[in-house]
Amino acid sequence: VKVHADMTRCIGSGMCTTMAPEVFELDDSGTLHVTTPQVSPDLLDATRQAAACCPVGAISLLEDE
Numbered sequence: 001v002k003v004h005a006d007m008t009r010c011i012g013s014g015m016c017t018t019m020a021p022e023v024f025e026l027d028d029s030g031t032l033h034v035t036t037p038q039v040s041p042d043l044l045d046a047t048r049q050a051a052a053c054c055p056v057g058a059i060s061l062l063e064d065e
């Protein structure tokens with residue numbers, strides 16, 4: 001599963017970094033980075049929760065084919 005964050009929508013709330021710190025990271029200037037764009041199965045639940053928690057719906061998951 002690939003994860004994508006729409007940076008034009010992200011408001012830097014940090015919800016995703018709290019839910020899935022292995023996948024999302026905010027830098028010192030509040031810019032979000034997806035540190036693990038290809039999510040392994042063990043991180044999938046946390047990543048889905050992070051996507052569900054994002055207040056602006058910026059996080060999307062793309063299932064592998």
Ligand code: SF4
Pocket residue numbers: 005009010011012013014015016017024032053054055056057058059
């Ligand atoms: S939860 Fe959404 S708005 Fe908040 S930092 Fe993550 S992507 Fe950005």
